[in-house]
Amino acid sequence: MTRLDSWGLTPLLRELRFPLVAVVAAFLVAGLIVLILGDNPLDMYWLLVGTAFTWPDGIGYTLFYATPLVFTGLAVAVAFRCGLLNIGAEGQLYVAAFAAAWVGIELADLPGVFLLPICAAAAILSGAIWGGIPGVLKARFGSHEVINTIMLNFIAVALVSYFTQYHYKVPGDPILQTAPVGEGAHLARLGSIVPGLPERIPLNLAFVLAVVACGLVYVFLWKTKWGYEIRATGENPGAAEYGGISVRTQIVVAMAISGGLAGMVGINEVLGYRHRYYDGFSDNYGFTGIAVALLGRNHPAGVLVAALLFAVLQRGGVQVDAFTADVSKDIVQILQGLVVLFVAAEAMFRFRIRPAAERVA
Amino acid sequence: MLELRGITKRFGRVLANDHIDIRVAPGSIHALVGENGAGKSTAMRIAYGFYTADSGEILVNGRVADIRTPHDAIALGIGMVHQHFMLVPPMTVAENIVLGAEPGTAASLDMKAAIAGIRALSDEFRLAVDPEAPIETLSVGQQQRVELLKALHRRARLLILDEPTAVLTPQEVAEFFAILRRMRDQGRTVVIITHKLSEVLAISDDITVMRDGRVVGVLSTRETSAAEIARLMVGREVLLRVDKAPATPGGVRLQVRDLNVTGPDGSPRLRGISLDVRAGEIVGIAGVEGNGQTELIETLAGLTPRAQVTGRVTVGGRDVTRMNARERREAGVAHIPEDRHRRGLVLSFSLAENAILGVHYRRPAVAGAGGVMLDGHGIDARTDALIRDFDVRPPQRALPARALSGGNQQKLVIGREFSLPPTLLLVSQPTRGVDIGAIEFIHRRIVALRDAGCAVLLVSAELEEATALSDRLLVMHDGRIAGEVDPARATSEQIGLLMTGGGGQTP
Numbered sequence: 060m061t062r063l064d065s066w067g068l069t070p071l072l073r074e075l076r077f078p079l080v081a082v083v084a085a086f087l088v089a090g091l092i093v094l095i096l097g098d099n100p101l102d103m104y105w106l107l108v109g110t111a112f113t114w115p116d117g118i119g120y121t122l123f124y125a126t127p128l129v130f131t132g133l134a135v136a137v138a139f140r141c142g143l144l145n146i147g148a149e150g151q152l153y154v155a156a157f158a159a160a161w162v163g164i165e166l167a168d169l170p171g172v173f174l175l176p177i178c179a180a181a182a183i184l185s186g187a188i189w190g191g192i193p194g195v196l197k198a199r200f201g202s203h204e205v206i207n208t209i210m211l212n213f214i215a216v217a218l219v220s221y222f223t224q225y226h227y228k229v230p231g232d233p234i235l236q237t238a239p240v241g242e243g244a245h246l247a248r249l250g251s252i253v254p255g256l257p258e259r260i261p262l263n264l265a266f267v268l269a270v271v272a273c274g275l276v277y278v279f280l281w282k283t284k285w286g287y288e289i290r291a292t293g294e295n296p297g298a299a300e301y302g303g304i305s306v307r308t309q310i311v312v313a314m315a316i317s318g319g320l321a322g323m324v325g326i327n328e329v330l331g332y333r334h335r336y337y338d339g340f341s342d343n344y345g346f347t348g349i350a351v352a353l354l355g356r357n358h359p360a361g362v363l364v365a366a367l368l369f370a371v372l373q374r375g376g377v378q379v380d381a382f383t384a385d386v387s388k389d390i391v392q393i394l395q396g397l398v399v400l401f402v403a404a405e406a407m408f409r410f411r412i413r414p415a416a417e418r419v420a
Numbered sequence: 421m422l423e424l425r426g427i428t429k430r431f432g433r434v435l436a437n438d439h440i441d442i443r444v445a446p447g448s449i450h451a452l453v454g455e456n457g458a459g460k461s462t463a464m465r466i467a468y469g470f471y472t473a474d475s476g477e478i479l480v481n482g483r484v485a486d487i488r489t490p491h492d493a494i495a496l497g498i499g500m501v502h503q504h505f506m507l508v509p510p511m512t513v514a515e516n517i518v519l520g521a522e523p524g525t526a527a528s529l530d531m532k533a534a535i536a537g538i539r540a541l542s543d544e545f546r547l548a549v550d551p552e553a554p555i556e557t558l559s560v561g562q563q564q565r566v567e568l569l570k571a572l573h574r575r576a577r578l579l580i581l582d583e584p585t586a587v588l589t590p591q592e593v594a595e596f597f598a599i600l601r602r603m604r605d606q607g608r609t610v611v612i613i614t615h616k617l618s619e620v621l622a623i624s625d626d627i628t629v630m631r632d633g634r635v636v637g638v639l640s641t642r643e644t645s646a647a648e649i650a651r652l653m654v655g656r657e658v659l660l661r662v663d664k665a666p667a668t669p670g671g672v673r674l675q676v677r678d679l680n681v682t683g684p685d686g687s688p689r690l691r692g693i694s695l696d697v698r699a700g701e702i703v704g705i706a707g708v709e710g711n712g713q714t715e716l717i718e719t720l721a722g723l724t725p726r727a728q729v730t731g732r733v734t735v736g737g738r739d740v741t742r743m744n745a746r747e748r749r750e751a752g753v754a755h756i757p758e759d760r761h762r763r764g765l766v767l768s769f770s771l772a773e774n775a776i777l778g779v780h781y782r783r784p785a786v787a788g789a790g791g792v793m794l795d796g797h798g799i800d801a802r803t804d805a806l807i808r809d810f811d812v813r814p815p816q817r818a819l820p821a822r823a824l825s826g827g828n829q830q831k832l833v834i835g836r837e838f839s840l841p842p843t844l845l846l847v848s849q850p851t852r853g854v855d856i857g858a859i860e861f862i863h864r865r866i867v868a869l870r871d872a873g874c875a876v877l878l879v880s881a882e883l884e885e886a887t888a889l890s891d892r893l894l895v896m897h898d899g900r901i902a903g904e905v906d907p908a909r910a911t912s913e914q915i916g917l918l919m920t921g922g923g924g925q926t927p
Contacts, residue, residue, distance in 0.1 A: 283792050284781045291777065294766045300723060301755070301763040302778040303746025 078354050078361070081401035082368065089394045096385045103386055107375030117374060119249075119260035123332075125370035126262075127152070127324040127341075129269035131348025132355055132362035133276050134190075134321035138204075139357045140280060141313030142293035147193060147208025148321035149345025150215030151186040155322030157219040158185035159329040160336035163240025164227065171243035175330065178244045182325035189215060190318015191311055198307035204314065212345070223338050235338040246331040263331030265323070272320065273359040280359075289313050321345060350399045369395060421446035421578055421609045422467060422498070427476035429462055436462040438633040439476070444578070444626075446481075449600060449610045451624035451641070453617075455653055455855040456826055459633040460613050464580045468500045469493040480578075499571025500580040505563050507555045514538050514551040517570045541572050545602050560708070561592035565599070578609040585619055589708050590883060590916035597623045615653075617646040618884065629653055654856045664867045667891040670699035673875035674720070674844050679731035681715050681724055681899075689715040691899040693731070697844070702866065702876040704890025704907065706883055707919050712899040713879040714758060717848045720877070721755040722748040735844055749778055754842030756833055758849040758879070760826075764833040767822040771812065774821050775803040775836055802839075810835030811861065827858030834862060838869060845869060848879040863889060883912060897921045 090100035111121045131148045138145035159182040166174055193207035220235070227237040246265060250258035280286035291299040292309040300306055328340055351369060355361025376391035422444040429437040436459045444450045452460045466473050469487040478485050480496045487493050490500070507516050514535045538551040547565045555563060564584060571579050581600075585593045600610050600623060614620060620627060621641060629637035629652040637652040651657055674697040681690035690712045697703045705713055718724050720733060722745040733741045735751050743751065757763035765774050776785040776799055783789070784798030803817040810831045812824070821829055830850070837845070850866065851859040866889060870876050880886040886893060887907040895902045895918035902918040 282794055284786055284794060285792065287773070287776075287780050287794060291766050291769070291780075294768050295762070297762045298764065298766045298777065301721075301745065301757060302780065303744065303749055305744075 077405040084401045085397035110378040111371040111374045115256045119262045121370045121374045123262040124373045125366045126266045126327045127344040128366035130323045131344050132351030134317045135348045135352035136357040138317035140293045141289045145317045150212035151189045151318040151321035152324035153215045154189045155182040155186035156325030159325040163244035167241030174243035182322045183319045186322015187315040187319035191315035194311040194314025198310045237336040239335045261332045265327035265331040273363045277359040423479040427473045440635045448625040451620040451627045452613045454630035458630040497577035499576030501567040503583045509556040560587045580611045582613045589919045590912040662863045662888040667701040669701040672696045673699045675734045677732045682728045697875040701891045704886040704893045705879045706886040707896035711896045752843035754837035754845045756847040765821045772803040772817040806835040826853040827855045845876045
């Protein structure tokens, strides 16, 4: 059977070539910076990468850090496959996390079999709505999704902050966070399932959900007629229209799915980790998701790998901070920035060589 | 006058020019012919300094010339007129001509002298261009003459013209050729890049034929024939005529009544179009591009927003006026769009994915009615059948459509639309950017579809194609049907008259 999507082994390797080059180049340049600062880059990298792979803490935390990035990376990738740039994953995940907590508080007495799925659904649905709004605005009025998603980020952050502060905070609590959700809304930590993994590590079933989501997104995009319609719209809206596909509908659907995926961060954060909404919890997950999608070439498998890489850096950064003389954990930020820079440079490189080849007349 | 010696140019992995030699005699009209992608434009762009050759040399008037930029070429007396005009519409002819080489000092612009000079040039070659007229008031043919003037004004002795007749009516072509002959007779040299054989025979003195980046023939026009040129261009014998039996039309399949379409800006694009197409006949639409043909086909295919459309369209007696593209395809309407890159294909998709565009939601693309999962086996089987029946090369269904030549891309689109199967075929520019070998194939398939009882509405900017394929020929001008002619009898003068709105040249 044909690989309809041309993701056979050879094209896969070809796809991987540039991201790998970008990562290696980023490490080389960052190494140079470390050298200039007066530390040994090899030691630093050993610390950085080595700590991420210790058992159980390194691996446990790395996977925990990777979880939200998988969701936001998928969110950005799905929108991108439809030709849309979703800069609003940050706002979508905030709304979703708050919605999950809100349902978990309001229906706290429900048994887990009901409460957990309802809370998860609330996160996905609210994220989908928050993502769908710019989709509708674009489909209906042609206003650009980049502007609208950015604007909705501000609104989302302010809105959930307001509700937390004035309506759902435990009176007297100095921290800006809601009351805890009902016990039934707790998602099991992997520590309670995987032998040898202590339960204090917050890695939870949301990570499994993230991996499953990668598979589902892949099947959806490349094996269903709906995914076909989204991809056709993204690659060539004129041809999609010609093929009887409503471009407007696809824009709304893709943005809603994107928002829903971003919203799943709320499942990890509220149901799996803190069991309440904690204001300002997101460490720019929505924006890092753009980099993750870019590095992962907007493919679910690539997103998974890229999210893991970013998580490794994040986990190792803490150690670098503690155990080197002159290098702070900002090196992680620099590394991430360099990776994005090199991936983007590759896009420019392609842009330059392709038109030349197409100019042949 | 101009000689290219052993010019080689490579774009990435593509060898666009492979050691080509072209010799243009002074005071001659030299045709450079070849299929799309044969490398003829590349060669001339090297001569004009747009590209620099990887190896080889250019001689102008017998001396080796170092041409690195168009500026160098202009200094050597070489001018080039591009397929797409480079004119500023609100500015006058004279202003456009002096643009980039303004006369007078830095502070003052001496337009009077420029206008006088341009008028003199225009009179010398009888171009009938008013230097003080704004460009936007001129017809396409006149704009082209402005481009000629621009080159002449820069003292070009050699003019390179890239597909100059693509935008002209038959009358304009005849006038244009007369101008070229006058220019030759006054000692100018002309290189005309084209792929239209009749024009090559009508205008040129010498011919250089290119294929796959190489020069494959140097001919004297007086001693050759269309068949020979075509054979050299394609590399094998080509049937230049369309073989078809007289049509045996059945009942009316497509009925259009008083169709009015406005553009997104509210300007009228189609004005009261009414026409019938019967089963088993090909109705052609001729006309200068931009006179509503695109809007007509797009509207009939259901691609124009409904708010911009009034009138009534029925297919096989069913009113489809309110139907969208998918519903119309379900009603048996196939559409081969004029621009396969913008409409007909998703270039980054594989052949298999492209083979199901428009039918991706039903069997065999999905298993069973209302299915959601794509059926890989069904899609592969359909794609393989299509590749086989329509001779798509290379026959690899996982290849992206981008990797195919124009002709094979078009065969893929045609194959997909033909296997609906359609009862009405809307086809626009079926052989644009398609090599001669594939043209023959595509024409045969369209005629075969007609013979099988399908109604065909054909738009072609190539008058020869429109007359050869059509059983009836309508001519469009300014959003209206200007008239109907019998394609077997009408002369190109008659058709050309209708193309300009019936009464001579439009201003």
